[in-house]
Amino acid sequence: MSDSSLVFASRLCLFACLAFWSYVLNRPLGGQRLRIKRLSTSAAHGIRYEGTLYSKSYSFTFNASSITWRLHLPQRDDPRWFTATVNDILYTSSTGDISTSKLEIILWFFPVLFRFTSGPWANVTIDGLRIRVHKSTATPYWIQRLRENLVGTFLTGEFLRADVFRTAVRFAGLSEHEEDKPAAYTDPKAKLAPEEPPSADDDEPCGCCSPPNRTRSKSNGYAVYTHQEEADALAHADENKTGPLRAVDDDELRFSVLARGVHINNKEGRMYTFSRIDSQMRRNWAKDRGSFAMVAEECRWVHVHFPFERVAPRAWWTQLVSSLWHFPIDLMRTFNDPASSTNLYVTCLDVTFDSFRLRDAELVRQGLALIREKAITSNIDWSDVFFDALLDAFATRPAPPVRLHKSDKPHE
Structure with missing residues (x-):
């Protein structure tokens, strides 16, 4: 049994005793209360x-x-x-x-x-x-x-x-902007508009309901559908399509x-x-x-x-x-x-x-370490400077200690 296991066991027994007596006495003991x-x-x-x-x-x-x-x-x-x-x-x-x-x-x-x-x-x-x-x-x-x-x-x-x-x-292009919303978009949290009598132009069936139930109205410039599924489908139609980068888009991944x-x-x-x-x-x-x-x-x-x-x-x-x-x-x-x-x-x-x-990210850290290990075992003559720079950037190994000279010390 290692020393760390003994230390953990002793602390666990101590906390268990403190919790038990805390419950019996109905008061906190040593920062523990049960x-x-x-x-x-x-x-x-x-x-x-x-x-x-x-x-x-x-x-x-x-x-x-x-x-x-x-x-x-x-x-x-x-x-x-x-x-x-x-x-x-x-x-x-x-x-x-x-x-x-x-x-x-x-x-x-x-x-x-x-x-x-x-x-x-x-x-x-x-x-x-x-x-x-x-x-x-x-x-x-x-x-x-x-x-x-x-x-x-x-x-x-x-x-x-x-x-x-x-x-x-x-x-x-990940952050939402007002101009990105399609014409048929409605806020899912917003209540649907009250139903209005269907007009002569809304007689075509939508495939999921009868024509009289397919009510649509205009609210704040956006179309509001009685069936929210239609608006959600239109809102997510271009979710996986990447458009050209614009000035209003944030630099994100x-x-x-x-x-x-x-x-x-x-x-x-x-x-x-x-x-x-x-x-x-x-x-x-x-x-x-x-x-x-x-x-x-x-x-x-x-x-x-x-x-x-x-x-x-x-x-x-x-x-x-x-x-x-x-x-x-x-x-x-x-x-x-x-x-x-x-x-x-x-x-x-x-x-x-x-x-x-x-x-x-553990995937990045272990992935870089694995690539370096494979390169060494495969006798690939790559400079270690590239891998060392990546490993230091992602903190996968301890950085060397930094010593301050007298001229580098901050002024008090």
């Missing part, structure tokens, strides 16, 4: 936990409507022994917010022995996970690790399936990625599957503002058997001896890296960065 409205032997309702870390520079609040737990008798077809469910989670902190409607944790009893999983001792199911990070320069540690793992898998993993994979880049039915093997015994991925990064240099958003559905992170385990499966008694022998090792590995012993399933993932810099 309040529970109703507590029973199998559930807790109205949980609120407030705390501060790092000399009160980081504060967070955890809220949950209820937490229920239940013990089970393991069976051969369902070897679970513990189930915990947390409803309506809201975690707010100084760096970001997290919310989910339901979190379920299932702990298995020797799952490899019963051939229920390929190693993980727990299954975690999250229903509707929403993550909001305020600034990419202050990304929480576990979100940064998740980004590094996911991007690394996309760059170096094995794509087993990708039904649709599309990228798009657009320069300028939009990079989008769309994927459907993606299966990736990270070659470390993990399988990533996504039913749908939509991500977009925007950067406006005129206003010095950037943002990032990603929506993914049916996300799975599952541990699978290695090839040698699939070719030569072991007998049950061998699995029993191996499980008992490796149980202390699994406990140590789970403590150091809890995700290594977990299968994760997220129904819908929504990630948003309010302020995002291009140099903080």
Whole structure:
């Protein structure tokens, strides 16, 4: 066990003790406070936990409507022994917010022995996970690790399936201007105009309703349709068409990625599957503002058997001896890296960065490092000055220390 793990364990025990005595005494202790409205032997309702870390520079609040737990008798077809469910989670902190409607944790009893999983001792199911990070320069540690793992898998993993994979880049013309609105545009938030009797010129059917119901009127110079779908279709007709650059357009960039039915093997015994991925990064240099958003559905992170385990499966008694022998090792590995012993399933993932810099994009950072590594291993005689300049620009390696001479010191 590393020193960092021991320090983390000691801090976790300290915070748990402070939270317990805070609940018993009904007062904050050491910057920690736990309040529970109703507590029973199998559930807790109205949980609120407030705390501060790092000399009160980081504060967070955890809220949950209820937490229920239940013990089970393991069976051969369902070897679970513990189930915990947390409803309506809201975690707010100084760096970001997290919310989910339901979190379920299932702990298995020797799952490899019963051939229920390929190693993980727990299954975690999250229903509707929403993550909001305020600034990419202050990304929480576990979100940064998740980004590094996911991007690394996309760059170096094995794509087993990708039904649709599309990228798009657009320069300028992203911000909306009044003159960009088509003649049939109406504000979706505005109320539709009251219906008027149809005129003689509006007798042609629109294909979705009878002629008398296709009412149209003029309001502020724009056509207002009774069926808002018609106006929305006309408003988005030229969304993916890039016109000539104009003086009124801002200097901005939009990079989008769309994927459907993606299966990736990270070659470390993990399988990533996504039913749908939509991500977009925007950067406006005129206003010095950037943002990032990603929506993914049916996300799975599952541990699978290695090839040698699939070719030569072991007998049950061998699995029993191996499980008992490796149980202390699994406990140590789970403590150091809890995700290594977990299968994760997220129904819908929504990630948003309010302020995002291009140099903080993990895809750019790992992509440049991978290109440089491939160039070196392929014996390509390229000057390192080009790669060093890019790596320093995107802060993928620590910059050398800067020393100030006496003449460079600012005057007091």
